Amino acid sequence: xxxxxxxxxxLDAAPAAARYAEAGYAVVDGVLTKPSARRLRDAAEGFGxxxxxxxxxxxxxxxxxxxxxxxxxxRRVPFDAMVxxxxxxxxxxxxxxxxxxxxxxxxxxxxxxxxxxxxxxASETFLDLGRALTGDAGITFADCQLTRYxxxxxxxxxxxxAEAVDRSAAFVLNLTEDWxxxxxxxxxxxxxxxxxxxxxxxxxxxxxxxxxxQSHAVSVVAPYAPRPRFAITGWFRRDAPPEL
Numbered sequence: 001x002x003x004x005x006x007x008x009x010x011l012d013a014a015p016a017a018a019r020y021a022e023a024g025y026a027v028v029d030g031v032l033t034k035p036s037a038r039r040l041r042d043a044a045e046g047f048g049x050x051x052x053x054x055x056x057x058x059x060x061x062x063x064x065x066x067x068x069x070x071x072x073x074x075r076r077v078p079f080d081a082m083v084x085x086x087x088x089x090x091x092x093x094x095x096x097x098x099x100x101x102x103x104x105x106x107x108x109x110x111x112x113x114x115x116x117x118x119x120x121x122a123s124e125t126f127l128d129l130g131r132a133l134t135g136d137a138g139i140t141f142a143d144c145q146l147t148r149y150x151x152x153x154x155x156x157x158x159x160x161x162a163e164a165v166d167r168s169a170a171f172v173l174n175l176t177e178d179w180x181x182x183x184x185x186x187x188x189x190x191x192x193x194x195x196x197x198x199x200x201x202x203x204x205x206x207x208x209x210x211x212x213x214q215s216h217a218v219s220v221v222a223p224y225a226p227r228p229r230f231a232i233t234g235w236f237r238r239d240a241p242p243e244l
Contacts, residue, residue, distance in 0.1 A: 002115050002119065003112065004116050005036040005040060005120045006036045007120075007125060008030050008031060013028070013133055016028045017132055020135070020209070020211070021135055025208070025214070029203065029205065031129075031173065031206065032173075034205075037175070040113050040232075041177065043114050045230065047114070047146065050066070050096035050097065050098065050148060051064065051098065051099075052065045053093065054083050054086070054094045055092045056082055056086060057086075058086075080152075087154070087156055090156070091157070092154075094153050094154055095148065095218075096153075098114075098145060100117065100121075100144050100232065101121075101143040104122070105244060106244065114146065121142050127141065130169065130209070131236075133169075134209070134211070134236065136169070136238070139236045140239065140241075142234050142235065142237065143234050144233065145232070146231075147230070147233055149218065149221045150228045151221050151222060151223045152221065154218060155218035156217055157194070157216065159214055165235075166237055166238040168237060168238050169209050169212055169235065169236045170209060170210055170216075170234070170235050171207060171234055171235070172233045173233075174202040174230075175205075175232065176202060176204060176230050178204075178227075179201065179203065179204070181201045183221065183222050183229070184219045184221040184225060185218060185219060185225070186201055187208055187217075188216060188219055189214060189215070190216060199219075209236075
């Protein structure tokens with residue numbers, strides 16, 4: 001039996017819910033119990049089977065992270081140049097992930113803590129927290145991915161709207177300790193002019209969430225960041241889960 005991860009039973013969701021109702025975003029610090037947060041952090045740091053994702057020629061692309069690590073610099077330089085051109089032209093991203101929602105539904109999660117994380121996010125306890133924070137009683141399920149942003153990784157501005165899915169809110173559960181805004185990886189919420197109206201630093205064991213659609217970006221992780229930025233990101237959704 002997998003030992004479950006636990007939400008912090010002392011949470012008071014009311015202040016964050018009021019903030020969300022007013023501004024369309026909120027943060028909840030200490031969302032997990034400390035042992036659960038540390039256990040999940042250790043699992044994220046120890047995970048090794050990453051997929052590098054980006055956009056090339058306007059299309060989502062996936063690469064085996066370990067293979068990209070071993071790539072000769074003479075081949076990596078042109079790859080990075082292509083990614084840079086894509087980012088200059090419009091929507092782009094570069095980071096590593098594990099599609100935790102999909103592999104969990106297929107029973108393919110082997111790490112006990114990551115399996116427990118998928119089970120927590122699928123649970124009514126977590127969904128009820130999402131409903132309470134957003135005021136959206138129509139939330140039916142949540143999907144998620146484990147992400148790792150390393151120096152040079154980023155996510156350019158977009159609003160999370162998508163055809164054929166009904167996203168109520170996006171969430172980010174941050175898993176990196178001792179992080180500051182100077183290291184980058186900041187969730188930036190943008191106004192209609194493109195100015196940053198809020199910058200949410202990825203503090204350890206902080207749940208950040210914002211209404212969809214909402215223009216946002218993740219700032220580039222600095223070359224001097226002392227460690228990767230780990231998080232579980234996903235969406236509270238109002239539609240039916242996709243069929244397997």
